[in-house]
Amino acid sequence: MDVLRKTVNFELYKERTDEDLVVETLKCDDIYAVLIDRYQKKLTRYIQRISSLSNEDAEEILQEIFIKTYKNLNDFDTSLKFSSWIYRIAHNEVISHIQKIKTIPFSSLGQEGINEEQESLAEKIATDTDIEREFDKKIMRDHITSALGALDKKYRDVLILRFLEEKDYEEISDILQKPIGTVSVLIKRAKEKFKNIVVEKNIHTEL
Amino acid sequence: MNDIDKNIIEKIKSGKITKKPKWIFIIERTGLWVLLVSTTLICSATFGVILFSIVDHDWNMHEIIGKTFFEFLMISMPYFWIILLILLSLLIYIEFKKTKTGYRYMPHIIITAIALLSVILGIFWHFLGVGEVIHEFVSNNIPYYEDFVYNKKDVWSHPEIGLISGRISSIEDGRFGLVDWNGKMWEVYASGTIWNGTATNTLNRRVKISGIKDDEGIFSAREVNDWKESVQIIKKMKQNRTPARSIE
Numbered sequence A: 001m002d003v004l005r006k007t008v009n010f011e012l013y014k015e016r017t018d019e020d021l022v023v024e025t026l027k028c029d030d031i032y033a034v035l036i037d038r039y040q041k042k043l044t045r046y047i048q049r050i051s052s053l054s055n056e057d058a059e060e061i062l063q064e065i066f067i068k069t070y071k072n073l074n075d076f077d078t079s080l081k082f083s084s085w086i087y088r089i090a091h092n093e094v095i096s097h098i099q100k101i102k103t104i105p106f107s108s109l110g111q112e113g114i115n116e117e118q119e120s121l122a123e124k125i126a127t128d129t130d131i132e133r134e135f136d137k138k139i140m141r142d143h144i145t146s147a148l149g150a151l152d153k154k155y156r157d158v159l160i161l162r163f164l165e166e167k168d169y170e171e172i173s174d175i176l177q178k179p180i181g182t183v184s185v186l187i188k189r190a191k192e193k194f195k196n197i198v199v200e201k202n203i204h205t206e207l
Numbered sequence B: 001m002n003d004i005d006k007n008i009i010e011k012i013k014s015g016k017i018t019k020k021p022k023w024i025f026i027i028e029r030t031g032l033w034v035l036l037v038s039t040t041l042i043c044s045a046t047f048g049v050i051l052f053s054i055v056d057h058d059w060n061m062h063e064i065i066g067k068t069f070f071e072f073l074m075i076s077m078p079y080f081w082i083i084l085l086i087l088l089s090l091l092i093y094i095e096f097k098k099t100k101t102g103y104r105y106m107p108h109i110i111i112t113a114i115a116l117l118s119v120i121l122g123i124f125w126h127f128l129g130v131g132e133v134i135h136e137f138v139s140n141n142i143p144y145y146e147d148f149v150y151n152k153k154d155v156w157s158h159p160e161i162g163l164i165s166g167r168i169s170s171i172e173d174g175r176f177g178l179v180d181w182n183g184k185m186w187e188v189y190a191s192g193t194i195w196n197g198t199a200t201n202t203l204n205r206r207v208k209i210s211g212i213k214d215d216e217g218i219f220s221a222r223e224v225n226d227w228k229e230s231v232q233i234i235k236k237m238k239q240n241r242t243p244a245r246s247i248e
Helices: A002-007 A018-027 A029-051 A055-071 A082-101 A116-128 A137-150 A153-164 A169-176 A180-206 B002-013 B022-055 B069-076 B079-098 B107-128 B130-141 B235-239
Strands: B163-172 B175-180 B185-189 B206-215 B218-226
Touching (some): A055 A082, A153 A169, B022 B107
Antiparallel strands (some): B163 B175, B206 B218
8 A cells, every 4th residue: 555655645635435446446546545545444345244254365355346347347336336347346256256166145143243333333223223223222233233143135235224324215226236216115114024033032032 | 465466567567468459348248249249139029920810810610629818828828939939038138137137127127128028019019010920920930830830821721621822813803713821722612691890802812711611622601710810700610611602
């Protein structure tokens, strides 16, 4: 990064939008470092949130994502947000990687695999539902976290994008390449299913 | 993690990674749209053929061939074109979804749009006569095609039950020559014959005739209908299988 900072003045581009940076990168390749710098942490977290891959695997995929994005910069549709576009590439890359290595993502995790990020997601979803009022928050968080693992991938994906990545419906639509109406239905169902699973788990504990 | 930045930029600088040129994307996108428009045109033409099959159908023929209307409907549906229409619609749906913003539309909106476009363009093709041209072309060039559609020519090529059809090849007083679809010559006696609709005794006109086969190559016409028009008075045939007037 230091080498790059010598050639690219990151401060100079601080106020520039991602979309502006894409235009600049098309003229000068060095500017791409600014985009990489902006997205590498966000994307690493996102990769791990949707896949539970190891750091090494996540890093490998991240590199692939940036390379793929760079190769296809001329295809970037300026009517989209750059973040939606790169998240879409990331999402597809993770799916393709998982299919290759046959890793079972997230849902197969036991309690040991639960990390801070997943707990954070659990809390955010909990705040968005009325479950919080009915259960002790601490106990509930454990249940919620394991409940997330029990959700279908399609529901987990939208919950992660909505509550952890804090994307709006239009962005989720662009990332997952689904109509906004479908995204809206998926989020609604995901929350319902999530709530049901949490309730079931609580009953189980009480028994 | 900072190594990622360095690695990628180094790869870019060393030329190991290059941006795909814009023209490749333009060609890909244009190609997809050309494919999409072509498929839509073919799909609408398919609907045009189905429309032609419906309009051109002799809907009351079931009485002549002794079937119920439903049975007749089942055996005369243009299955070939219906299956093709479904497959092409599916292809349009897939192609549209692959366009840059195709994913933003709900499936029911895309399906409705495909259906509307196919119907509107199909009606247009039908009135231009494209449906019939395609039907004729496929009939003449694709083996077994006629097994999958209502074969009007076949239905109207049964002199033993009083049905023949073809093109008028000569005109004389009280009779005319007819070449049927198999190239066979018929001498058709038409004195007192009812000429329905736009059917006229004109050279080269395509007609379908109901009446009685008198002998090999000799036929007495009771009614003559234009080949394209649906039969109007043929119901009477069932009640009375004899010619309307005596033959001169």
